[in-house]
Amino acid sequence: xxxxxxxxxxxxxxGQIVDTNSAFISKELNRIGVSVYQITSVQDDKxxxxxxxxxxxxxxxxxxxxxxxxxxxxDITKRTLAEYFNDTLVQSEAVLKNIExxxxxxxxxxxxxxxxxxxxxxxxxxxxxxxxxxxxxMWLEKNDKVFIxxxxxxxxxxxxxxxxxxxxxxxxxxxxxxxxxxxxTYGLGESSLAERIEAWEDNLxxxxxxxxxxxxxxxxxxxxxxxxxKDLVETxxxxxxxxxxxxxxxxxxxxxxxxxLEALLGKQLTDLGKTxxxxxxxxGGKIAESFTAIPGASKYFKGSxxxxxxxxxxxxxxxxxxxxxxxxxxxxxxxxxxxxxARDLFKTDYAIATTxxxxxxxxxxxxxxxxxFIAIATKNTVYSEEFNFGNHRKKVVRKAVNKAFxxxxxxxxxx
Numbered sequence: 042x043x044x045x046x047x048x049x050x051x052x053x054x055x056g057q058i059v060d061t062n063s064a065f066i067s068k069e070l071n072r073i074g075v076s077v078y079q080i081t082s083v084q085d086d087k088x089x090x091x092x093x094x095x096x097x098x099x100x101x102x103x104x105x106x107x108x109x110x111x112x113x114x115x116d117i118t119k120r121t122l123a124e125y126f127n128d129t130l131v132q133s134e135a136v137l138k139n140i141e142x143x144x145x146x147x148x149x150x151x152x153x154x155x156x157x158x159x160x161x162x163x164x165x166x167x168x169x170x171x172x173x174x175x176x177x178x179m180w181l182e183k184n185d186k187v188f189i190x191x192x193x194x195x196x197x198x199x200x201x202x203x204x205x206x207x208x209x210x211x212x213x214x215x216x217x218x219x220x221x222x223x224x225x226t227y228g229l230g231e232s233s234l235a236e237r238i239e240a241w242e243d244n245l246x247x248x249x250x251x252x253x254x255x256x257x258x259x260x261x262x263x264x265x266x267x268x269x270x271k272d273l274v275e276t277x278x279x280x281x282x283x284x285x286x287x288x289x290x291x292x293x294x295x296x297x298x299x300x301x302l303e304a305l306l307g308k309q310l311t312d313l314g315k316t317x318x319x320x321x322x323x324x325g326g327k328i329a330e331s332f333t334a335i336p337g338a339s340k341y342f343k344g345s346x347x348x349x350x351x352x353x354x355x356x357x358x359x360x361x362x363x364x365x366x367x368x369x370x371x372x373x374x375x376x377x378x379x380x381x382x383a384r385d386l387f388k389t390d391y392a393i394a395t396t397x398x399x400x401x402x403x404x405x406x407x408x409x410x411x412x413x414f415i416a417i418a419t420k421n422t423v424y425s426e427e428f429n430f431g432n433h434r435k436k437v438v439r440k441a442v443n444k445a446f447x448x449x450x451x452x453x454x455x456x
Contacts, residue, residue: 043078044070045101047093049108049118053082062107062198069202074216090121098186108193110176112155123163130161133168140175169205173197218271220278223263223297227447231255238288258443261297294450302446303331309453310341318387319345320379323397327442343387358382371396371406373414376425380418392418393445399437413441417452
């Protein structure tokens with residue numbers, strides 16, 4: 042069974058907001074065995090919406106629409122749906138009571154007519170009650186296809202998907218079992234990785250497929266299986282993982298359940314009872330930011346010094362000026378001194394340091410743009426590696442962050 046998602050709103054098409062709704066809806070549908078065939082974004086325009094509805098009906102069994110359900114004149118989804126279904130709008134007493142409750146409880150102002158009009162729904166629809174907002178969800182059926190219209194406000198849409206749409210779909214249909222396992226690899230490019238595991242991939246069963254999800258310095262391998270037989274999927278998935286792992290053991294960083302290596306590193310550090318600090322120059326605190334974005338990071342992440350300017354390296358991290366003058370601020374010696382200083386300052390088990398030239402100019406160093414030194418300090422040693430990550434500033438920084446994670450991962454795994 043296939044679905045299509047239609048997002049309505051000029052704000053998406055002009056780049057004013059990012060469409061996160063489609064990602065959430067896709068995950069929820071996929072979780073119950075519904076494959077998303079296509080995602081379409083359209084203007085707040087009746088003809089454009091109608092055209093997308095006709096096309097979606099040809100493509101999919103389930104059409105999920107978000108947006109265009111507000112009280113203003115440019116929110117035209119309900120009226121357009123009524124036209125598409127050759128229907129009329131009628132007032133839903135249940136929706137009106139919900140709106141009145143929200144206004145009495147939270148808004149504490151008289152209801153305007155535009156708010157009352159939000160209780161109008163196509164007469165053929167089944168109302169999906171929105172407990173967090175005034176725009177109801179709507180479930181309509183035509184030619185054995187289901188059309189589900191949801192508000193565009195993310196928390197309202199999510200609640201309706203979880204509490205109304207998914208249970209209703211489960212009750213109405215029998216879906217196949219879908220399972221995904223994503224493995225995180227570091228340090229080998231997509232083409233080289235594909236070549237390494239080509240024979241394994243060629244021998245996957247026909248209900249299973251592999252997707253490569255490359256990033257800067259990392260590649261995620263997503264293995265997916267889909268079948269009505271859940272036991273078959275579970276058994277074969279485990280079997281294929283056991284065959285794959287020995288082929289990638291040198292670059293395997295873990296299972297990508299949290300979608301980030303930093304989360305995996307945090308768990309490993311916590312389990313080992315170890316701590317980490319950073320001293321960052323060219324990465325500008327992004328390594329620290331990645332760790333502190335994770336709840337509970339204070340258990341293992343103790344602090345960071347963003348010593349962006351040369352003076353900060355000297356005055357805060359106490360790097361001798363003579364070392365900088367002799368070797369340059371972008372050098373192996375400075376990176377290692379930064380890492381050792383951060384570890385001493387925060388009294389941690391590990392420290393990461395970065396110094397480099399992200400561009401577009403050379404700054405305080407003669408090092409070529411893209412040159413980055415990354416150092417790791419432990420209680421017993423300090424060492425660094427030199428890299429050149431190209432000439433695109435944001436890419437240089439992101440690659441440096443990812444490589445720092447990779448180096449720390451390798452150091453932790455030595456224990």
